[in-house]
Amino acid sequence: MTRILRLPGRAGQCPKGRAETSDWNSSLDMGTYAARRQGFAVMTALIAVAVAAPTTARAETAGTPAAFGEALKTWATAHKIKRAFIVVRRDGRTVTTSTLGGAKPDRPVPLASLSKAITGACIATLVRDGKLGFDTPVSQALARFIAAHGKPRDPRLADVTVAQLLTHRAGFATGDDGDPATGRNLDVYLKTNTSRAPPKPSLVAATLRATLAHAPGAQYGYGNAAYLLLGAMIEEQSGKPYLTYCRGAVLAPLGVTGDFEPAWRVSSSMGGWRMRGEDYLAFFDLFAPDDARLGAVAKQWMLDPTGKSVPFDPAAWYGLGALVRKAERGADVWHWGSWDYTPERGEKGTVRTSFVAHATRLADGTTWFVYAEPRVEEGAPRAALSDALANAYRSVRKWD
Numbered sequence: 001m002t003r004i005l006r007l008p009g010r011a012g013q014c015p016k017g018r019a020e021t022s023d024w025n026s027s028l029d030m031g032t033y034a035a036r037r038q039g040f041a042v043m044t045a046l047i048a049v050a051v052a053a054p055t056t057a058r059a060e061t062a063g064t065p066a067a068f069g070e071a072l073k074t075w076a077t078a079h080k081i082k083r084a085f086i087v088v089r090r091d092g093r094t095v096t097t098s099t100l101g102g103a104k105p106d107r108p109v110p111l112a113s114l115s116k117a118i119t120g121a122c123i124a125t126l127v128r129d130g131k132l133g134f135d136t137p138v139s140q141a142l143a144r145f146i147a148a149h150g151k152p153r154d155p156r157l158a159d160v161t162v163a164q165l166l167t168h169r170a171g172f173a174t175g176d177d178g179d180p181a182t183g184r185n186l187d188v189y190l191k192t193n194t195s196r197a198p199p200k201p202s203l204v205a206a207t208l209r210a211t212l213a214h215a216p217g218a219q220y221g222y223g224n225a226a227y228l229l230l231g232a233m234i235e236e237q238s239g240k241p242y243l244t245y246c247r248g249a250v251l252a253p254l255g256v257t258g259d260f261e262p263a264w265r266v267s268s269s270m271g272g273w274r275m276r277g278e279d280y281l282a283f284f285d286l287f288a289p290d291d292a293r294l295g296a297v298a299k300q301w302m303l304d305p306t307g308k309s310v311p312f313d314p315a316a317w318y319g320l321g322a323l324v325r326k327a328e329r330g331a332d333v334w335h336w337g338s339w340d341y342t343p344e345r346g347e348k349g350t351v352r353t354s355f356v357a358h359a360t361r362l363a364d365g366t367t368w369f370v371y372a373e374p375r376v377e378e379g380a381p382r383a384a385l386s387d388a389l390a391n392a393y394r395s396v397r398k399w400d
Contacts, residue, residue: 069098231269
């Protein structure tokens with residue numbers, strides 16, 4: 001199921017702005033990586049990596065983390081990637097980094113909807129600190145905003161809970177035009193506002209005026225509107241700007257930092273962050289089942305699949321801004337993000353943008369972050385990368 005964001009496009013042409021964040025068609029069977037290692041012969045995995053790599057590379061990378069870099073390079077060649085890098089960490093330290101096309105892994109890159117996990121973590125800290133609950137409704141969490149800007153047009157939206165927003169079960173329409181935060185409402189918003197500033201209250205208010213497409217809680221529907229509202233909740237409940245709060249409450253304690261992508265600050269809590277790949281992986285360690293920093297209540301909620309199922313994978317569910325799957329010893333977490341945008345003549349602030357990003361955290365503490373330009377479609381191209389990196393992971397016999 002592809003979820004595409006629509007931004008202003010010329011009549012008769014495909015939408016020029018596209019952003020997917022979880023590539024359902026190539027979701028890996030990642031929750032059983034550790035267990036599946038017993039079901040894959042070691043030689044089979046090594047052959048899979050060896051066939052895809054040049055002979056000299058085989059000798060140098062077989063059985064080591066460098067296999068990830070060879071896998072990325074082979075995939076990039078097949079899919080006409082111009083620039084890319086991968087960072088792999090295990091047990092809290094970087095074990096390999098590989099680049100191609102002049103990509104610079106030590107510099108911040110845009111995350112698109114990998115940003116949703118940061119928003120989810122920020123919500124978790126507010127739950128931990130007693131300022132929100134997963135059952136808190138929109139009418140309560142945004143009480144001051146609603147008093148100033150008006151009640152939701154659809155009365156059902158007032159009763160949508162934080163949990164339903166986090167898990168994409170609020171009932172919002174999705175797709176190119178339908179998403180209240182990034183469909184036609186954003187088209188209208190960008191006619192008089194710049195993409196280079198965080199969203200003004202008018203965009204949040206427009207989202208609250210949406211008519212729900214489904215009853216809250218009835219079904220999963222991936223989109224962006226829910227995470228725009230979660231960002232507004234973070235601001236109201238913390239009393240701070242979204243960026244300021246998330247930096248202080250989530251990133252600073254980890255010793256990492258992040259910022260909004262300058263050209264796309266309007267995406268903020270739903271897709272506006274940029275970070276170094278290594279820093280994002282340090283952040284992603286917060287989602288380890290035994291990590292207590294987000295609080296016991298939030299972690300228990302994240303690891304409970306009840307009411308969080310997704311239609312494309314019966315073993316996975318959507319939690320704090322990321323997909324989760326139970327593994328033999330814990331849980332695996334992952335997400336995709338991408339953006340493709342060509343500005344129209346006369347637009348101010350927007351820039352040509354095309355990339356894809358992906359992050360995975362396995363239950364055994366292995367994590368990887370991939371960034372590539374230009375954007376590749378969902379489905380087979382991304383499945384090919386997922387499979388290649390899975391084979392690389394299985395091939396490693398020595399992580400030091």
